[in-house]
Amino acid sequence: MAAVHRDDAYANLVLPRLLRQARLHGRDAAFATELTYGTLRLTGTLDAIIAVAADRDVARIDPPVRDALRLGAYQLLRTRVAPHAAASTTVDLVRAVAPGAIGFANAVLRRIAERDWDGWIDRLAPSADGDPVHRLALAHAHPEWIVRSFSDSLRAGGDPEETARALAADNVAPPVHLAARPGLMTAAELAEEVGGKVGRYSPYAVYLPGGAPGDVAAIHEGRAHVQDEGSQLVAAALADAPVDGPDDRWLDLCAGPGGKSGLLGALAAQRDARLTAVEVTPHRAQLVTTATRDLPVTVITADGRDVGQIEELPEQGFDRVLVDAPCTGLGSLRRRPESRWRRQPSDLAPLTRLQRELLAAGLRAVRPGGVVAYVTCSPHLVETEVGVTEACRRSGYPADLVDVRPLLPVDMPDLGGGPSVQLWPHRHGTDAMFLAMLRRGPGPS
Ligand SMILES: C[S@@+](CC[C@H](N)C(=O)[O-])C[C@H]1O[C@@H](n2cnc3c(N)ncnc32)[C@H](O)[C@@H]1O
Known part of the structure; x- marks a missing residue:
């Protein structure tokens, strides 16, 4: 998280390396990935919630404490982690980076836990007569200019439901898509080789069921490549x-x-x-x-x-x-x-x-x-x-x-x-x- 916010790193390049260094595998690696990516996706809305709970702009919170609070807020509002476990792991994190901020972090987390995600969206952007773009932006964690651009492109000015579905789809991690190279292998052969499913539309597509594309032999051998x-x-x-x-x-x-x-x-x-x-x-x-x-x-x-x-x-x-x-x-x-x-x-x-x-x-x-x-x-x-x-x-x-x-x-x-x-x-x-x-x-x- 710090690498992304401080050094402008890309999470999907940094995280796999950090997971290897920490020797996290299987479910632990999957949970760490979900926590990191989820928190990064929802940052704008998490920050709006933290700002209200802390009664100050997030820019005025020490960055390591702010990152810990984002992770804590994400766990409290978007995962099934028990609230006491989410709060205590967050406070442990704050203890390691800024012991003086433990009391502050505890108080902010307590306030965040008073509502669920929908409750916070209602608090930040009351739906009745409110600005629909503002509400969609908070509910689905996208900047408002992006919400507007999706809505314009969908020509869904009259159908905020479809804009909402488009925004929601950005918050779901997609499977890795592979392309079987025509003339070298078929999608069916590639699907069998990787234990995946052939794509819905492209005659070359296969959805990788899990694991790293770097481990796929067909990619190393130039018979397939990663491609949406x-x-x-x-x-x-x-x-x-x-x-x-x-x-x-x-x-x-x-x-x-x-x-x-x-x-x-x-x-x-x-x-x-x-x-x-x-x-x-x-x-x-x-x-x-x-x-x-x-x-x-x-x-x-x-x-x-x-x-x-x-x-x-x-x-x-x-x-x-x-x-x-x-x-x-x-x-x-x-x-x-x-x-x-x-x-x-x-x-x-x-x-x-x-x-x-x-x-x-x-x-x-x-x-x-x-x-x-x-x-x-x-x-x-x-x-x-x-x-x-x-x-x-x-x-x-x-x-x-x-x-x-x-x-x-x-x-x-x-x-x-x-x-x-x-x-x-x-x-x-x-x-x-x-x-x-x-x-x-x-x-x-
Ligand atoms: C959207 S990416 C292309 C993706 C690529 N077609 C693929 O499927 O992997 C756009 C690429 O255009 C390159 N690019 C930017 N300005 C360019 C220019 N003036 N002439 C040629 N390539 C340029 C970028 O470096 C980038 O690699």
Whole structure:
């Protein structure tokens, strides 16, 4: 917790190492993980509760004591740990880091225990006539600007119930999704090998039932990789989009760390095509190289916006282009416990500028008649539909939106009115991936 708040570390990178160092396994490791991730997810609401119980802003509480109180509040309000056990382990923690604060911590915990979670939400945001966004934000522990963005994207202004379901889905740890690499193994074979279930929608997906993906032999041997099922679907949709004429030059313009390049590379191998994978950050380009070894993939470290100047690229343009743009990641908050509190609305402006420039570069790089898939792992309208409209308007290249719904599995519900698609954890069990597809018209306009 301290590493996350003090050093800006990522919990899902730090925690497994700490668990190994502490030699915690099995149920103890699972409980420590649930406590850490749960507390990080709910931090904003836990802090609002602690502030009332302590009668002071949490910023004025010594950070180690504040972290202990967050863990204590989480146990009291969101777990089945007996209240006396939750309070006494929290006080033990405070004794170890700040003995002078034991009395204070005891008093705060006693006050927190006077209500349950719903009771606290009613106390902090009374429902009658209150601001529904404020209440949803507290009840489901998301910043208000994210609640608004989900609600806008779901067009659920009139249906706060669906916004609530979308927010609630971020508070449930999803299973790790694996992708069986086409041509190397089937999803059924992978499911049998790992003792998991095949995915609901992607023909390549398998849900890992538990354990570390690092222990899966198929991953070590390049027959499978870790990838959210939604990511698999959008990459497969690009590969399946109808294209007239040549179809052997594919481009991934934002490739690191290489999940979609891995899947596209395996599909390209089956179809005698080649994938060029561009990534601006050298160490991420290295990850793409590792993720695509033995596949017909060329990795180039470069800025995707300079695509016209990259010598290795074919002059006549690409047949299929993926622009999986850097984004706020609001679509995968369930996989990154702390990230909802780190992201700021001010992150949007520089990211959307970059997204539009990269999509415009994608439109430059594709040949007339070829297709560009624009993907974000965010449902924020500014990063999705608004971004696509703006980039097309400014790129100077004529392009028509393709209806992507027929490119997704027929049994997939709730895909909206098209032509683009927004996936959701609460609807589809995937990350909230957005997919728009554009077909380039003839020549610059
Ligand atoms: C959303 S991630 C891509 C994920 C990847 N497609 C996958 O499936 O693993 C966006 C990537 O774009 C890279 N990026 C950012 N700016 C870029 C630029 N100007 N040109 C190329 N890549 C860029 C980031 O470093 C990051 O690796």
